[in-house]
Amino acid sequence: MLPLPISSKSTLTGLNADHFRHPLDKKATQSLKRLPGLDVAIRSLLGPMGEQFFYLENIAASVLVGPKQLPDLYQSLQEACQILDLEVPQLYIKQHPVPNAYTFAMRGKQPFIVVHTALIELLNPAEVQAVIGHELGHLKCDHGVYLTLANLLTLATSQLPFGSVLMQNWQSQIMEWVRCAEFTCDRAALLATQDARTVASVLMKLSGGSPTLSPQLNLDAFIDQARSYDAISDSDMGEMLKQLKTNELSHPVPVLRAREIDRWASTADYGALLQARPLVAATDKTDHPGGWRQW
DSSP states (O other), X not given: OOOOOGGGSXXXXXXXXXXXXXXXXXXXXXXXXXXXXXXHHHHHHTXXXXXXXXXXXXXXXXXXXXTTBSHHHHHHHXXXXXXXXXXXXXXXXXXXXXXXXXEEOOTTSOOEEEEEHHHHHHSOHHHHHHHHHHHHHHHHTTOHHHHHHHHHHHHHGGGSTTHHHHHHHHHHHHHHHHXXXXXXXXXXXXXXXXXXXXXXXXXXXXXXXXXXXXXXXXXXXXXXXXXXXXXXXXXXXXXXXXXXXXXXXXXXXXXXXXXXXXXXXXXXXXXXXXXXXXOOOOOOOOSSGGGOOOO
C-alpha cells in the first residue's frame, strides 16, 4: 500500500506542537523541567564531542536518503514534512536486524532521523511514512534534547559528580516523560498519514510481525486484543501489575498506543485540523489516554 498522494491529504500550514500534543506529554514535560540539575547534565552530556560523535556515526555507517538516493523514501519524508509544516531533516537508513527508528536533534545542528533496514522490510510504504511522521513529531515538539538525555543517561551519569544520585532522582521521571512523548508522536504519525489504521498496523507489526507473518496479521483482531488489556485494570492487582511492567519500558505497550490513536482519530480536535479550520491549541483535557489508567 502506497502513501496517499500529498494532494489528497490536508496540509497543516501553521501547525504547532500545541495543536496535537498529548496532555500526558504536557504534564510530564512540566515535571521534567522542574528536576534540579537537569540543565547542567544536558550541557555536560550533550557537548560538542557528543554532537560530533553521533553525526559521524551516521554519516560513516548509514545511507543518507536524498533525491538521488532512495528517492521514494525521500519523497515520503518531504510529504510528511509538508503536512506537518516542518523543515526537512536528514534521513539515514542503517543496516540493523532490529526494527527501530530514532531521532537525534542537537542545538545548532541539523536534526536527523535514523530508520533501521529491518523496519523497512517489515512495513509497507504507508506504514514507513507513519514511522517517519512519528519521528518528525519529536522534532516538531522539540523532544530532541530530552530524548538524547534519556538515551545517554545510563552510561554518562557514572562520569558526572554524584552521578548515581542524579540517576536515582531522574531516571523514573525521564522514562515516564519518554513514554508520554510517544503518545504525542503517534498523533504526528496520524497527521502525516491521515489514516489511523495505518498507524495501528505499524504497532501491530512491531508487536508480533515479521516479513513472513505480517501479511497474515489481522488488524481488527489486534484492536480487539486491546480490550483484554484494558480489562486487566478492573482489579487492583491487575492495575498494580500493569504499572510495574510499564515502569520497565521506554514506550507504552503497543495495544494501548493503537487504542489511543484510534480514539483520537475520532475527536473534534483531529477533525478540525484536517478540515483546515483556524488552528488553535487543542482542547483535549483528558488526564489519561482514552480513559485508560496506565500509570
